[in-house]
Amino acid sequence: MASRASSGSKAKRAAAPHEPNRSRPGDAQVMARPSDALDIEQKLQLYYYMRLTRALEERLVNLYRQTKVIGGLFRSLGQEADAVGSAFALDRSKGDFLSPLIRNLGSMLVQGARPLEIIRQYMAKADSPTRGRELNIHFGDLERGFIGQISHLGDMVPVMAGVTLSFKLRGESRVGLVYVGDGATSTGAFHEGINFAAVQKCPLVVVVENNGYAYSTPLSKQTAARELKDKALAYGIPGIRADGNDVLATYDVTKEAVDRARRGEGVTLIELMTYRRKGHAEHDNQSYVPEGEIERWLRENDPLDRYTAQLSATDGVHPDALRAIDERVQQEIDAATDLAEQSAMPEPTDALTGIYADPPVADPLWYRESGAAVTEHERPAGWGVYEKANG
Amino acid sequence: MASRASSGSKAKRAAAPHEPNRSRPGDAQVMARPSDALDIEQKLQLYYYMRLTRALEERLVNLYRQTKVIGGLFRSLGQEADAVGSAFALDRSKGDFLSPLIRNLGSMLVQGARPLEIIRQYMAKADSPTRGRELNIHFGDLERGFIGQISHLGDMVPVMAGVTLSFKLRGESRVGLVYVGDGATSTGAFHEGINFAAVQKCPLVVVVENNGYAYSTPLSKQTAARELKDKALAYGIPGIRADGNDVLATYDVTKEAVDRARRGEGVTLIELMTYRRKGHAEHDNQSYVPEGEIERWLRENDPLDRYTAQLSATDGVHPDALRAIDERVQQEIDAATDLAEQSAMPEPTDALTGIYADPPVADPLWYRESGAAVTEHERPAGWGVYEKANG
Amino acid sequence: MAEVTYLEAIREALFEEMERDPNVFVMGEDIGAYGGAFKVTEGLMEKFGERRVIDTPISEAGFVGAAAGAAHMGMRPVVEMQFIDFISCAYDMLTNYVATSRYRAFLPCPMVVRGPSGGYVRGGPFHSQNPEAAFLHTPGLKIVYPATASDAKGLLKSAIRDEDPVLYFEHKYLYRRIKEEMPAGDHVVPIGKARTARAGTDLSIITYAATVWKSLEAAEQLEKEHGISVEVIDLRSLLPMDDEAIYETVKKTNRVLIVHEDTRTGGVAGEITARINEHAFEWLDAPILRVTAADVPLPYSPPLEDYVLPQVPDIVAVARKLVAY
Amino acid sequence: MAEVTYLEAIREALFEEMERDPNVFVMGEDIGAYGGAFKVTEGLMEKFGERRVIDTPISEAGFVGAAAGAAHMGMRPVVEMQFIDFISCAYDMLTNYVATSRYRAFLPCPMVVRGPSGGYVRGGPFHSQNPEAAFLHTPGLKIVYPATASDAKGLLKSAIRDEDPVLYFEHKYLYRRIKEEMPAGDHVVPIGKARTARAGTDLSIITYAATVWKSLEAAEQLEKEHGISVEVIDLRSLLPMDDEAIYETVKKTNRVLIVHEDTRTGGVAGEITARINEHAFEWLDAPILRVTAADVPLPYSPPLEDYVLPQVPDIVAVARKLVAY
Numbered sequence A, B: 001m002a003s004r005a006s007s008g009s010k011a012k013r014a015a016a017p018h019e020p021n022r023s024r025p026g027d028a029q030v031m032a033r034p035s036d037a038l039d040i041e042q043k044l045q046l047y048y049y050m051r052l053t054r055a056l057e058e059r060l061v062n063l064y065r066q067t068k069v070i071g072g073l074f075r076s077l078g079q080e081a082d083a084v085g086s087a088f089a090l091d092r093s094k095g096d097f098l099s100p101l102i103r104n105l106g107s108m109l110v111q112g113a114r115p116l117e118i119i120r121q122y123m124a125k126a127d128s129p130t131r132g133r134e135l136n137i138h139f140g141d142l143e144r145g146f147i148g149q150i151s152h153l154g155d156m157v158p159v160m161a162g163v164t165l166s167f168k169l170r171g172e173s174r175v176g177l178v179y180v181g182d183g184a185t186s187t188g189a190f191h192e193g194i195n196f197a198a199v200q201k202c203p204l205v206v207v208v209e210n211n212g213y214a215y216s217t218p219l220s221k222q223t224a225a226r227e228l229k230d231k232a233l234a235y236g237i238p239g240i241r242a243d244g245n246d247v248l249a250t251y252d253v254t255k256e257a258v259d260r261a262r263r264g265e266g267v268t269l270i271e272l273m274t275y276r277r278k279g280h281a282e283h284d285n286q287s288y289v290p291e292g293e294i295e296r297w298l299r300e301n302d303p304l305d306r307y308t309a310q311l312s313a314t315d316g317v318h319p320d321a322l323r324a325i326d327e328r329v330q331q332e333i334d335a336a337t338d339l340a341e342q343s344a345m346p347e348p349t350d351a352l353t354g355i356y357a358d359p360p361v362a363d364p365l366w367y368r369e370s371g372a373a374v375t376e377h378e379r380p381a382g383w384g385v386y387e388k389a390n391g
Numbered sequence C, D: 001m002a003e004v005t006y007l008e009a010i011r012e013a014l015f016e017e018m019e020r021d022p023n024v025f026v027m028g029e030d031i032g033a034y035g036g037a038f039k040v041t042e043g044l045m046e047k048f049g050e051r052r053v054i055d056t057p058i059s060e061a062g063f064v065g066a067a068a069g070a071a072h073m074g075m076r077p078v079v080e081m082q083f084i085d086f087i088s089c090a091y092d093m094l095t096n097y098v099a100t101s102r103y104r105a106f107l108p109c110p111m112v113v114r115g116p117s118g119g120y121v122r123g124g125p126f127h128s129q130n131p132e133a134a135f136l137h138t139p140g141l142k143i144v145y146p147a148t149a150s151d152a153k154g155l156l157k158s159a160i161r162d163e164d165p166v167l168y169f170e171h172k173y174l175y176r177r178i179k180e181e182m183p184a185g186d187h188v189v190p191i192g193k194a195r196t197a198r199a200g201t202d203l204s205i206i207t208y209a210a211t212v213w214k215s216l217e218a219a220e221q222l223e224k225e226h227g228i229s230v231e232v233i234d235l236r237s238l239l240p241m242d243d244e245a246i247y248e249t250v251k252k253t254n255r256v257l258i259v260h261e262d263t264r265t266g267g268v269a270g271e272i273t274a275r276i277n278e279h280a281f282e283w284l285d286a287p288i289l290r291v292t293a294a295d296v297p298l299p300y301s302p303p304l305e306d307y308v309l310p311q312v313p314d315i316v317a318v319a320r321k322l323v324a325y
């Protein structure tokens, strides 16, 4: 798999700073691929989740422009395949578990997160999954098997090492998947977490999403390593690079790592080559990106375009079938938006609950007569707008 | 060099948990080695520093048994070659710089630290290099070009990345060398520091002293990596393994890395294979070590024995010449011990000075009439003895 | 029953909790075959096996994070710092991830981080630290710091059973210096409750950990030599703090001396002073004073360490000033 | 002269210090071509080049440690945290290595760590932190937290010139909300000196950073609506703290309210309260009270954030209570 995944049409484009690791149609024939076993329904599910990711983020952009989103907005445009394909390789019926990063909305949708939750969360509503406590897609659900990230990059790697350690200690046949960006591989937490998991042979898959940038920082300033998959050697685990914009390739490489983990063979590091077509967050104008780079990825390497073509060519899926999915997605999003807009903002005093199991409520500030102590004019002028400008 | 250094007589001993990476006499002939350029005086200097390291630590053991050493005592018995040979590869006339770890007394001696300083330091005397503030070999000197470690493992890697960054920023032709143990490679600080240095192409050499253990923890529980030199790949830098108990091999491999750094080619990671024949500190009874392992290293792979034999065989050095060095070493240590014993303990109030440049003295505790506020019976019963028992 | 040292009490708690609950497991450096740097976990590996007694790589952030992950899944990890000074390496993980997980994500994170703390043992600046003030400021964590062997046992059992993360600091100066008969049965000490270590009427000393013993020694001396009756309150828990016990003793003696081994500026004494000010200002007949370490890293040489740390004569001197006020 | 925002003032200080001293250089994530997440370092790279404006990997401990090493060798590094919340990742490096290096090793470590701090901006729990209390407890560090544009400039220049490590916290709520004409010439504000932001006689509010503005607004209201004359002390430096200025205002008004945006327990107010207790207890006509954030991670949704953080009506309410005491 490694060699198949890392053979790419490198020569095609000359001095592009961030090169895809593109799998070619022919690659599929080399050996049996896990995705060969996917039925058409599953293949359409992959399409659904990718489309849902993209359309949902587009809706969030609208809401953001209407200043209905509180805080920054993070996009995964052009990276939908890697999040969806990798998460799809988990087995939800077995209780597999994942921890997404900021570009992995798609993986959460696969794991069962719903658009309504996402929109409420971005709008900081009382009935959002974190009741307005945390931002954007920072939330989780033990039942459905995903765990909310915190902002501090790398920290979820040790945490998922521990989640999967518990699977091992209890003899459960469950697997965990943790995402990090190329930038996050530089953190001490990444290093300590993956090393710990490797020594313990935890059933963990580490997906490094190499999208070429960490905020404005290109990979060359992040590490001198030639490929991020090379980092696996430092931990004595297999490292594999694959085309992150080919949803089936992403599925394949992850599925094999998941199977390996489930067989008790430990950690795998997967580098998925993709590209961040939008800025770090909506406010970022990407002035640091070499001219033409974004356009080239859009033109030549859009994961939805590629998958659409593939479904038609290989599986004979008629465009109408996909259009039907697109419509369903839009309807879901419309319905979710309507509901989310109706949701109330949190009650101020809810801020004091749940810091401990016991006591369940924090000491109130004695000088606050009620939640109404905060008068309207106290809201910082231009919040929201402000955050957007500075993200 | 890499291949020469990593060819070893692996087959010789069967299931030894920690195998040396032994260079053979024949290896030297493969190509020109930097150590070929060492004259006999320099070769005897190497012997002197190794002997001085060993004899000085033996003296410290005596002082420790007399409870004259405050706190724990850390030995580098059997590891003298790696510290001495690597440090010897620096060019003191150019202002090269190093940061030792707890097993690298030898490297400090090469860099100019004197036995009197070491003994005073272990005895916590007023005129010790840290005036009684820090333990054992935790001290440095910017003039002579070494910097004192702190206990927190890994932290010196970022610090030396910064030291060598300053060399680069100023266009100085200086090189830095930082030591870490096999255990310290698991720390986030190691990872962040070496990655930063690699990206910046700092003139830094990272020596990983693989002595088989971190306290009681064998390498297999520290990392799943097969060789620690493999960690270099994660940072896109060369990684080389060499026989740490062959002082000339250690010199060679380090010298090449130092030259490389001085040429502006960046960081090298060197794994030196050695063995910790004593416990983590004097109190440690090494019950966790497989039977026979220590004895085998003593018998077959003592760095001083090997170097003695080598000096005689290759350079025709007469045993008398070495005995004369041994005697000089003893005299130096005797003289240093006498002086150190005469040194006073610090004045209590010195504890308040020098936390800031300004103000130069910390606020005194207002209720302390004088330094005499502490009466003798306030000393914890059995201190020293206590510390030894628990290190 | 035989007397048990502070260290043995900790070990007993670990044994009993691991027997009681199969979800409890321990992690840390050299805690398995070696039994830990101070031998606190000696015998655990033999009894419970490598699966539940995990030797870790040197990566405090790594295994604290792993503990959190396991805790989410229903395990009850107890993590050892070889010396508590190394908890600083897990500061981000503890304050940002562990402490907030219930609040921000409704994710329980029941885990314990424990380790040898404190000075008076010639450990120098990096083997003597008192880390409580660094974490007092973090809602979501609990902090205990026992002074007696029975509290060491009872509080560790409570910490392991707690639904939230608990930092359990054990004072290494006390490890083998104090012993006590253990209360029979399942001895549990509630988190958040102070203890009156000595009753008195003229002055209250509020303290915790090793300085409880210094304070008791001073109290004895003050009684005998100066006829001053001192009440000594051992806080035991720092987060949450037993406000009731604090206000009660203030109302009883009207004079307060806070003693802690940690450095002065930003230490726990400030918080206690603020609380008393807010809630019992009327009852104060004198300023609240503090005896603490001087504001420097703890030096290693005995005369320096002795000078920097609080000592019995300091407590006696300040107590006398307060009573004379 | 044109008015300059708080953010521009910081940038001016960086420019001027980099021009003045070739040893000054800056490091951080995305500070080069991009100019930093808040554009504080915009234009620096163009002016001073990649050699002196270094984009780092995401590794706060790494580049803080590197700054220390460079500082030992005579450089003057200024490190940016993209958000100050990430300083927690360098906690070990700052408290154990950087803070102690002069004391334990006679190694100067003149460096600055700066970054956007504080809330009121819907940043949620990890983009709103006030980290001062986590470091107040560390001898060897200095801490400043300016409230005005001119102090932002003058204190940063002092911090860069200081012989010791300085944590320089800048309040992101103030970045573009306040402006001021900069004093002409080489404008330097000494570390360790407070500022009287408003003179008054009935009550002292001791505060710093963004809550200086809340306090001033409250003071205005108290004056107008209740005839209460409030003195507002802007500490500016937290370590060292300007004790003289604190005791002076206490002696003048005899009533103290401490306001900080940070959470309550273990916050800076405790230390201030303890100092006043020790040195000016006699002068107090009322308990020292504090208005702070509630003890929870800062939530993100506006009603929650507003509820948790200190607001003008809170200050007014407590001030009135204090004056009526």
Ligand SMILES: Cc1ncc(C[n+]2csc(CCOP(=O)(O)OP(=O)(O)O)c2C)c(N)n1
Residues within 6 Å of the ligand: A101, A102, A103, A151, A152, A153, A180, A181, A182, A183, A184, A185, A187, A209, A211, A213, A214, A215, A276, A280, D029, D058, D059, D060, D082, D083, D086, D089
């Ligand atoms: C420890 C830490 N330092 C800094 C940041 C600020 N930050 C947020 S996202 C980001 C870039 C992340 O890049 P990468 O890991 O490649 O993920 P991507 O955004 O490309 O998906 C940075 C620097 C952070 N969140 N955590």
Ligand SMILES: Cc1ncc(C[n+]2csc(CCOP(=O)(O)OP(=O)(O)O)c2C)c(N)n1
Residues within 6 Å of the ligand: B101, B102, B103, B151, B152, B153, B180, B181, B182, B183, B184, B185, B187, B209, B211, B213, B214, B215, B276, B280, C029, C058, C059, C060, C082, C083, C086, C089
């Ligand atoms: C961050 C940190 N965690 C734990 C320790 C405690 N400790 C001191 S030495 C040591 C083992 C070091 O092993 P290694 O790095 O292999 O060096 P060696 O002693 O073998 O030379 C440990 C765990 C420490 N000093 N720092």
Ligand SMILES: [Mg+2]
Residues within 6 Å of the ligand: A181, A182, A183, A209, A210, A211, A212, A213, A214, A215
């Ligand atoms: Mg990226």
Ligand SMILES: [Mg+2]
Residues within 6 Å of the ligand: B181, B182, B183, B209, B210, B211, B212, B213, B214, B215
């Ligand atoms: Mg070792």
